[in-house]
Amino acid sequence: MFLVKCPWCGWRDQTEFSYGGEAHIARPLEPGQISDAEWGDYIYTRRNTKGVHAERWSHTQGCGRWFNALRHTVTDVMWDSYKMGEDAPTPPKDWDGMTCCDDHKKLAEGAKK
Amino acid sequence: MAKASSLYPGITIDTPLSGRNPIQADGLVVTELPFLGKITLRGDAADPAFAAAVKSVLGTDLPTQPMTSQRVGNTRVFWKAFDEWLIWTPEDAEQKLGADLNAALTGLRKSVVDVSDYYTILRIDGPRSRDLLAKGCVIDLHPRAFHPGQATGTGFHHATIFITQTDSDVFDIMVRWSFADYLWNYFADGAREWAA
Numbered sequence: 215m216f217l218v219k220c221p222w223c224g225w226r227d228q229t230e231f232s233y234g235g236e237a238h239i240a241r242p243l244e245p246g247q248i249s250d251a252e253w254g255d256y257i258y259t260r261r262n263t264k265g266v267h268a269e270r271w272s273h274t275q276g277c278g279r280w281f282n283a284l285r286h287t288v289t290d291v292m293w294d295s296y297k298m299g300e301d302a303p304t305p306p307k308d309w310d311g312m313t314c315c316d317d318h319k320k321l322a323e324g325a326k327k
Numbered sequence: 328m329a330k331a332s333s334l335y336p337g338i339t340i341d342t343p344l345s346g347r348n349p350i351q352a353d354g355l356v357v358t359e360l361p362f363l364g365k366i367t368l369r370g371d372a373a374d375p376a377f378a379a380a381v382k383s384v385l386g387t388d389l390p391t392q393p394m395t396s397q398r399v400g401n402t403r404v405f406w407k408a409f410d411e412w413l414i415w416t417p418e419d420a421e422q423k424l425g426a427d428l429n430a431a432l433t434g435l436r437k438s439v440v441d442v443s444d445y446y447t448i449l450r451i452d453g454p455r456s457r458d459l460l461a462k463g464c465v466i467d468l469h470p471r472a473f474h475p476g477q478a479t480g481t482g483f484h485h486a487t488i489f490i491t492q493t494d495s496d497v498f499d500i501m502v503r504w505s506f507a508d509y510l511w512n513y514f515a516d517g518a519r520e521w522a523a
């Protein structure tokens with residue numbers, strides 16, 4: 215179990231959410247014009263990322279809305295979430311998947327002091 | 328307690344927890360608030376025409392911040408999602424309110440649905456209310472994190488609920504009829520720890 219950040223409601227327990235798989239997979243505009251292999255690719259082929267993964271979530275028990283999020287698939291720490299149609303946030307290149315964006319910010323501010 | 332339906336003459340309606348005695352324990356009372364009117368409203372609060380039309384009926388601006396609510400008399404308006412609100416009215420006031428909203432919003436993109444009989448509401452009252460809720464609720468209800476007027480959808484063990492804090496130690500919890508018995512029994516079992 216881990217925490218998920220709803221773009222509206224904030225950080226909540228994972229049990230309030232439903233997982234929707236990899237994000238940003240566009241449905242082919244003209245399904246009738248593509249080959250079976252291309253259609254199969256759209257349906258089944260996924261990155262199976264080890265590390266930072268863009269994925270869809272729904273805040274099922276809360277506001278009920280779908281959104282996108284970046285999660286580290288090794289640690290299950292979510293970096294941040296973003297609304298549908300928005301660009302994905304960019305975690306630092308050396309992000310180790312141990313802190314979310316908000317904790318990362320707090321730690322950075324603490325280090326400056 | 329059954330009552331005559333105001334929509335269908337000759338039909339008697341009831342609630343899923345009808346006839347049950349309140350759950351009572353040391354510092355805790357759980358009761359059902361039966362038959363409150365409940366309306367879900369959807370639309371674009373950023374559209375001035377929508378916002379003005381709703382305000383003309385409700386007498387208040389729609390809450391646009393997550394987890395907030397507004398209260399006008401005995402009517403409560405809750406933020407449910409960025410384009411959705413939940414309205415609780417006194418018993419039998421929901422039909423007129425729904426009709427008034429539909430009339431005021433004519434020509435605008437909207438949805439007004441009477442969900443009064445889809446849900447019921449349980450009230451937990453007393454200094455032990457947070458302890459009881461902590462047995463199955465995943466959100467932080469400590470006074471530093473949650474306070475009167477706040478409201479949100481969340482879960483209580485297997486039940487999906489909508490919870491609002493009404494007063495310092497009073498929580499109102501809306502639940503589907505089909506889950507009302509489950510939630511009631513969970514509360515009854517949880518309250519045994521503090522049996523008076």
Ligand SMILES: [Zn+2]
Nearest residue numbers: 220223273277
């Ligand atoms: Zn949410």
